Amino acid sequence: MVARFLIPALLAPALLASGPFAAPAHAAVSFGLGQPATQTLAFEGLMNPADFSLVAGTESLDAKLTLSLFLAAGSTWYFTYKVENQASGAFNKARINGFGFNVDDAVSSTLSSGMFDREGSGQVTASYATDLCFMSGGNGSCSQSTGSGLKTGDSTTGWFRLSFAQPQSVVDLSNLYVRWQESHVKQGIPQEAVLSMSAISPEPAPEPAAWALFIAGFGTVGFALRRRKLAGNQQFDSIGKD
DSSP: OGGGGOOOGGGOOOOOOOOTTOSOSOOEEEEETTSOSEEEEEEESOEETTTTEEOTTOTTOEEEEEEEEEEEETTEEEEEEEEEEOOOGGGTTOEEEEEEEEESSOEEEEEEOSSOOEEEEEEEETTEEEEEEEESSTTSOTTOOOSOOBOTTOEEEEEEEEEESSOOSEEEEEEEEEEEESOOOSTTOOSSOEEEEBOOOOOOOOOHHHHHHHHHHHHHHHHHHHHHHHHHHHHHHHHHHO
């Protein structure tokens, strides 16, 4: 049952950047049967949660979030996460103190580990609320800032569990974000509770032509191995007849 949901790493998509201001910030990823087992999202600049427009002058406030499904058993799903703080320039003191997303189906309980081991939900800012957040400190409030967080140039890993009221075959996560603190080094940018929404969607599945190349490659390898085996058998037969 578990294996049905785990897709080989060969098919996990890489994220291709189309520019720092690409597309609206409503990033969504899916996990489950026929879906990639790993999804990576790049966050480029700050977004105004009231209208999801990019805040000018924040192009170097970057981060990356990688989520991987490693166990799906009915109504209980386990994911690993990796968060990378790639902020640079004037934002060299900015820290990430949480990430979050919305979930299409109702979640009955959560559990997380690692740096972001405080689960919560609700308001992230006055104009933005989320179903789930995983924070590095505080009482689990998605809007609370603490002295902790992921420093510039650092990365961290952990895992989290989502338990649903009903068994799931696919889990859809939307409006993924990371939450910054200490990003107030530029005029007009708040010190706390600033969102960095994903401006890039994961790479789509390979086109039919790409699949044909994969299949042809596997066929070539199989043919070569078969020829080697036949040659070995013929050599063995000739030795036996001498």
